[in-house]
Every structure is written in C-alpha cells, then in structure tokens.
Amino acid sequence: MPGPVLHSTASATCPHGGALNIVAASPRVMVSGLPVAVVTDQGIVAGCAFTLPSGTPQPCVTTRWLVGSTRVLAGGQPVLINPCVALCMSAPQIPGGPPIIAGSQVRVVAT
Template identity: 45%
Template sequence: MPGFLVHVGATVTCSHGGQAQPTVPNPRVMVMGQPTVTIAGPYTVAGCALPPPPSGNGPCVTGQWTVGTVRVTSNGQPLVILSSVGLCAPSGTPLIIAATQTRVTAT
C-alpha cells in the first residue's frame, strides 16, 4: 500500500504520548531537505506516560518498525512510510506517525 515517506522531522509517538526520534537517519534519500528513515534503524522514546511494573509494563523506551516499503528500498532496506507498522519495547504497543511530509510517496 503506498504512503508518504517518513523523514527525521516527522512527528512519531508511542501510544501513550511519548515522543519517538530515529537513531539512524538515512541521508541517501532526502525529502523536504531532511533524511528519510529505514525500518532497520530503531527509535528512542522519551516522555512515555505508561507506568512501570507492577502497575503497567512501561514506560516505552525504544521503537522498531516491522513493516515498511515493498518496492522502494535504500541501501537494501525498506523505508518507513505513513502506513508502516512499528512496536515499542517493552510495552509492545504501536508507534504512531502523527505527521510527515506530503510530497513524496512510495510503495
């Protein structure tokens, strides 16, 4: 399914409102003057509101994309797009792409 490419300036959060940032930008493909992100690079999560054990199984610390582009790759890795699927650790809740650029799409 096609979707807009995610870049390092995109707004990505955990399900509990924590801000997620990519740790490995992909400078080989730029959109809107910013590097894109491949699914191989983990995200760090800060500010997650999920309580630690025994009340919950959080807070979210990292995030990893599991599904990305199928037809477009960079350095042999799929890129993250708006419809990508990602999970946070240790909670197992999804990463949410709230906003990204709207000019470049990929499948």
C-alpha cells in the first residue's frame, strides 16, 4: 500500500500519548530536508503513562518497526511509510499497540 515516506521528525505518539522520536541512523537520504526513517532505525518513546489494571506501570519505551516500503530503499533498508506497521514496546518487550503518526511530509510517496 503506498504512503508518504516518514522522516526523522514525523509527529508521532504511542497509543497512550507518549511522544515517539525516530532516531535516523543513516542521514544520507533526505525528504523535505530531513533524514528518512528506515525499518532498522530506533524509535524511542518518552512520557507514556500506561499502567496495567493491577496498577503496575508498563510504559512504552521503544518502537519495533515490522514492515517498511516494499520497493523503496535507503542505505539498503526499506523506508518507513505512513500508515506504518509497527508496535510500541514496554521495557520487558510487551507490545502496547501501534504508534499513531499525526504528521509527516506528503510530497514523497513510496510503496
């Protein structure tokens, strides 16, 4: 499915409202003057307040990108597109749900 290519400063959150920051490891390919995000890039979540029904805090801390573009690569890795296929993960690697991409560039589209 085609979608806009995500970049390192795309506006994103975890499903519980924590801010998601995409750390582009290879800033050689750019869109709108910003490094593109690829499936091997780290997604760091800050400020997630999710708590289990038992009262145990289980905040999202990272993001695991599952699928990227099937046809467009940057540095040999698939670029991330919106809508993205990913999961926000807690410290013990328990999935918390998919990230929410609220804003990104719209000029470059990949499949």
